[in-house]
Amino acid sequence: MKSNFNDKQIQILEVAETLFAEKGFDGTSIRNIAKVAKINIAMVSYYFGSKERLLESLIVYRTSDLKNQLDNLLQEDLEPIEKINKLIELYINRINSNRGIYRILHFEFTSKKREQNLQAFSELKKGNLKSLETIIEEGQKKGIFRKDVIIPLITPTILGTFFHFHMNKPFFENLLNLKTEDLYNNYIKTNLTKHIQQTIKALLIYES
């Protein structure tokens, strides 16, 4: 799939991503972006129309291929619990290596200020939920998963756990002695991912 953005636009988008993620949308100025990207301040308006539309373009640029990845997972020949584990891994991996944009989505598109631009994002979430539902219902049909779980609340547990961990990065770096970026990333890839998988598995299979 070819991108609709040219090199210069992508350059701007990626600088904007970093800065929005670091300092928020309102905390980042166009002059700020222009300086870091080494472009003229007028180029943002020239290429994207406005700062607001730059944000929209950024969302499109970064979230366009998640759906495909999920669809592929669904069609793999795996046990439901394995699919769940892989889905969790996929989510964490993807979000973790695209921290910027997900942080932005998390922050900017949940405030009242930007409720309008919400639609495309909402469609993405609905699609993701559908995929999860398919897997879980498969597990329930096979008698492996319990049937009294509220499926739409599982995503908040998966993503919320990750986000809450990541948003308190300095706290956990200190607490868990994750001195380098590598140690931190490794902790997410192993311990945190495993914790989430363990949690969801316990929730889906446990019988009181």
Added chain:
Amino acid sequence: MKSNFNDKQIQILEVAETLFAEKGFDGTSIRNIAKVAKINIAMVSYYFGSKERLLESLIVYRTSDLKNQLDNLLQEDLEPIEKINKLIELYINRINSNRGIYRILHFEFTSKKREQNLQAFSELKKGNLKSLETIIEEGQKKGIFRKDVIIPLITPTILGTFFHFHMNKPFFENLLNLKTEDLYNNYIKTNLTKHIQQTIKALLIYES
């Protein structure tokens, strides 16, 4: 415990809380606050020194008594799993009825911009974690809880689930048909809280 703020300051703090929560710290101007609170724009500087220090005061104003509530819970005569359930309920209830400030904490104090003001907040979190540890170790000693859970990751699961749900409020309102504020709040108090309790219980007790 008496508050250090006078009526006028509290009035300003509460308006600021609402606006910061709605539009973010950078998205809210002093003139904005002054208009809603019906005060002169100079009063913010007069009473708090600066916009930044207004935010600090707001944190102090809102988080000062959580520690006591947790300490009380610890000393109750309950089974560990009951204490966990109550702790979850306490967290959700408290955060849910102080949404503003927690949203602000969540947003503002996790961005690189405000890393300095982090210390007091970090102490609060450490204290909370200590309380949770105490309860879980008690359960482990009694042979009720499994011992291979990573305790510091449980808080992210509890709070993260709630936050992720709440930050996607419009999405879940639509999905779960929670047309009124009452329905939404009730869903949190019952279904969401139960989901989190069920999840944590499964995680702590489940034996593969």
Added chain:
DNA sequence: GTTTAAATTAAACACTTGTTTAGTTTTGTT
């Protein structure tokens, strides 16, 4: 009732914001 401190105000300050304009330079096409 006068004095003194606190509370409140309108105006000004210097600075930053997003966007537009009117050019200039670069690039590609014929």
Added chain:
DNA sequence: AACAAAACTAAACAAGTGTTTAATTTAAAC
């Protein structure tokens, strides 16, 4: 080489930013 479209620029724009100032009103103390 000549032209046209695209890319790029510096400068200006009006509006908004947080903070300070100097003056005025209100309240408390004596």
